[in-house]
Amino acid sequence: MxxxxxxxxxxxxxxxxxxxxxDPLPEPAAAPAPADPAAEAERIRPAADAVAEALFARAAKVSGDAKAVLETTAAMAMDPALTSQAEQNVAARSLPAPRAVFEAANGFAEALRAAGGYMAERARDVHDVRDRIIAELEGVAPPxxxxxxxxxxxxxxxxxxxxxxxxxxxxxxxxxxxxxxxxxxxxxxxxxxxxxxxxxxxxxxxxxxxxxxxxxxxxxxxxxxxxxxxxxxxRAAAAEWDGTGRTSDGHRVKVLANVGSPADARAAAEAGAEGVGLFRTEFCYLDADQEPSVETQRAAYAEVLAPFAGKPVVVRTLDAGADKPLSFLGMGTEPNPALGVRGLRVAFDRPDVLNRQLEAIAGAAADSGAEVSVMAPMVATAEEAAWFAERVRAAGIERAGVMVEVPAAALCAAEILRAVDFVSIGTNDLAQYVFAADRMAGALAELNDPWQPALLRLIGTIGEAGRQVDKSIGVCGEAASDPELAGVLAGLGVTSLSMNAGSLQAVGAALAARSLSDLQAAAEAARAAAGPGQSRQAAKSTG
Structure with missing residues (x-):
């Protein structure tokens, strides 16, 4: 043992x-050179299409998060940039098709890793697509x-x-x-x-x-x-939940969904989400060579908002920049993208992009009937928060908020909350900045454990600021989807939790099983612990 x-x-x-x-397939050989490079290059696109077709077939049999993941992976397999680069590798360097795909995909993955943040998380997806196409070319079982x-x-x-x-x-x-x-x-x-x-x-x-x-x-x-x-x-709780987020003694904690596409929104509505705590708008921009028009954005956002007519939806403005490079922004490269110009910082130099997005969001809210609020990512100071709130209200949107992902914003939460109507804590980024630990590095995974007491203490500071000024505090990072941790977050003063659709029932049921005073005791025990394991155990022991 x-x-x-x-x-x-x-x-x-x-x-x-x-x-x-x-483990993944072994690295394909770079030799021998193909006798007919043109014919060899022509093998690549059909192989990629076959991989995509198989993934779409699997996606058709599932729903929700699983469907979205499989469809996204299928779309990567069909990406013309990947297949074109691989074909060029055959034509220009006489590489066998499997090796050409290997090198093309690795180039894309390396660029994503260098960008950091959200884009770095996609590097693993590119490797998966790479291995599936290579398996198809070599006539072996896919990984x-x-x-x-x-x-x-x-x-x-x-x-x-x-x-x-x-x-x-x-x-x-x-x-x-x-x-x-x-x-x-x-x-x-x-x-x-x-x-x-x-x-x-x-x-x-x-x-x-x-x-x-x-x-x-x-x-x-x-x-x-x-x-x-x-x-x-x-097993992870699959208990029944009546659809209203609250503790056993009636304290309200809204149970909301994170969405990034119309499919996500439909799945979240079907799963019983009370609304949306994080609507990621990047899907409208990522494949665009130029900024989408206001009309294009408005129609795209309205499709996501439609399933939540009459319900609250928090829309996050474009979280782009160095870690999510968009060609039309023309921002070049930076030595440390995770600490660079991203999120709201992009809008300081390009306020016109933000203003057009806010116009589109306001129009989509009117079209859909959803109760829309807007928040900005990567805010560090109260001055930045006030700058953003002024533009939101000028666009005709009543509620403005900001993400708390930067430790400085957490430490100045009271001042920021005086400038905006709410804040939402992005625990994924906040953890990696607090611990100086890349959340994509497996060797540093324990530092990014959301049960880390230092992170919980910082969240408690934000919760206390919210109580002082009587404004709402949300969590939209992955921490919210852990049923045990969700209760601790509520005990720390968090008033809404936003997560993937598959976690809604379990989190709602877990909140309903305990009183607010129990959750506050669990929160106090958890944040007083020495490490994440002890923190989780301390919270359990109060139940």
């Missing part, structure tokens, strides 16, 4: 036989989760979004990965499916073992040299 500890990212406890997910014959614990170096998107929770008892972090697709989808999961369990692949017991709360993994009987002693 060997014991390892990683980062628990989806609560629950389960055990059973281990099935290991194969991914093998077909399971019985309930099993999956162990992998990492899992691509398409690997986890349509997992069957009746066959997958738990997930354990050597790499990854709390905000990875593995973590997000495991929570949405109710599968216990541990990431960043370093050494798990070398430890061996044919059976495993996994605690997705504490992050503990026990590996056995003999098969472990299938047990599901605890």
């Amino acid at each position: 060997s014991r390892l500890t990683g980062v628990g990212v989806s609560s629950g406890r389960a055990g059973g036989p281990v099935v290991r997910v194969a 991914g989760v093998p077909e399971l014959q019985r309930p099993s614990v999956l162990v992998a170096r990492d899992l691509a979004p398409a690997d986890t998107a349509d997992l069957d929770p009746s066959l997958v008892l738990a997930l354990v990965t050597e790499e990854g972090g709390p905000t990875s697709h593995t973590a997000i989808l495991a929570r949405s499916l109710g599968i216990p999961a541990v990431v960043a369990a370093r050494g798990v692949l070398d430890a061996g073992g044919v059976g495993a017991t996994v605690d997705g709360g504490s992050g503990e993994v026990e590996l056995s040299e003999v098969e472990v009987e299938v047990t599901v002693s605890e």
Whole structure:
């Protein structure tokens, strides 16, 4: 028996036989050169189309987060920029098609990693698409989760979004990965499916073992040299929720959804979200060679808002810049994109872009009937918050807020709240800035664990500022989707929680099971702890 500890990212406890997910295909050879480079290049696009077709077929069988992930991966496979670069690699350098795809995809992935933030998270997706196209070209089985014959614990170096998107929770008892972090697709989808999961369990692949017991709360993994009987002693809560976010004694904590497309919005509405706490508007810009017109934006936003007519929706303005490079902004490169010109900082030099987006949002709100508020990302000072709020109100939108992702904004929360109507805490970015730890680095996953006491103490500071000025405090980072942590956040003064659609029921049910005073006691115990594991245990012990 060997014991390892990683980062628990989806609560629950389960055990059973281990099935290991194969590592990616070996690096394809750069030789021999093809006898007919033109014919070799012509193989690439049909292979990419075949991969996309298979992914779209899988997407048609699922819904919600899983469908969105599979469709996004399929779209990457069809990206003409990727296939064109690969074809050029064959034509200009006489590379075999698999090697040409390998090098083209790696170039795209490296550019994404260098950009940091949201874009860096997409590098893993590009590698997944790369390996699927190469497998198609070589006529071998694509990488991914093998077909399971019985309930099993999956162990992998990492899992691509398409690997986890349509997992069957009746066959997958738990997930354990050597790499990854709390905000990875593995973590997000495991929570949405109710599968216990541990990431960043370093050494798990070398430890061996044919059976495993996994605690997705504490992050503990026990590996056995003999098969472990299938047990599901605890699983992420799938309890009934009446659709109204509140504690057992009636204290309101709105349970909202994070959305970034019309499909996301429909899935969230069907899952019972009380509204939207984070509407990411980047989908309207990412593939655009030039800024979309006000009319184009208005129609796109209205389609997302439509399922929430009469309900609150918080729209985040364009979170672009160095870590999400958009060609029409012409901003060039920066040595440290995570600390560069992004979010609202882009608008200081290009207020016209912000003004046109606000005009489109106001029009979409009128078209859809949703109760729209607007917030800005990457705000650091009260002066910046006031600058943004003035423009929001000038556009005819009543409620203006800002994201708290920068420690300076958390420390000046009271002053910022006097300038705006609400704030929403982006725990993913706030954690990586607080701990100076890239959230994409598996080796630093524990520092980005949202149970870190330092992060909870900072959130408590923001919650107290909200109480002082009687304004709402939201959380729209991945921390909100953990049912246990959601209660702690409510105890710290958070008044709304926004998450992926798959987590709504579990979080709503968890809030309803305890009183506000219980949650406040749990919050106090958690933030007084020495580390994330102790913090989680301290919160549990008060229940």
